[in-house]
């Protein structure tokens with residue numbers, strides 16, 4: 001279980017996250033939605049220890065993040081929204097590098113890598129340099145590297161973006177299977193259809209504040225006969241409303 005307790009993050013005068021209280025249970029796919037700049041990546045980066053919240057606590061399996069950072073990092077596989085890849089490496093070299101950071105048996109690594117490469121249709125590209133890859137192939141390379149060590153908690157920042165329909169379908173299937181195994185899948189998306197299809201529970205952020213937490217069906221029940229798009233847009237308001245005011249920080 002993952003708990004955000006009063007988590008806030010200021011970037012200078014910008015309040016990117018404002019007193020977030022949220023619980024994410026095992027065995028579910030949890031989605032973050034919100035306009036550009038709403039605070040989704042800030043939340044995710046706080047959980048994966050890329051940034052430190054200004055205040056509040058993040059607790060993973062009863063362990064407070066700042067006290068058990070290494071143990072918690074070992075459980076988490078993170079796909080960033082804007083990845084920096086080592087362009088001069090081949091895909092296989094990159095995956096070796098990713099696997100080396102985790103305690104992973106060589107035979108297990110080879111088996112998982114074979115499965116993931118086949119699933120994402122990347123076997124034939126394993127010895128090519130990442131610099132030669134399209135955006136979608138780079139995204140697949142990162143996803144394979146992230147899932148290779150078999151982390152219990154998947155944290156995926158806009159993972160579907162850039163994937164072709166087949167890869168997108170396969171990743172969504174994998175997310176569902178992982179959650180069905182009693183593990184945790186957290187992702188952010190702008191795609192409401194994906195959210196509706198996948199999320200057991202979702203959080204909607206606006207200007208760094210949590211404005212909805214619950215199931216898609218409970219959200220839709222607030223306005224019977226309306227589409228998710230309509231309900232979502234009514235709730236979040238205009239995208240321009242998400243500009244940070246920058247005061248009261």
Ligand SMILES: Nc1ncnc2c1ncn2[C@@H]1O[C@H](COP(=O)(O)OP(=O)(O)OP(=O)(O)O)[C@@H](O)[C@H]1O
Pocket residue numbers: 011014015016034035036037038039040041042043081244
């Ligand atoms: N490194 C940073 N320095 C300063 N401000 C930042 C930084 N990172 C994010 N912000 C600001 O924090 C706020 C939240 O940004 P965040 O990236 O969390 O939003 P998001 O919901 O992930 O947006 P998007 O959908 O566009 O990816 C925005 O106002 C953004 O400009």
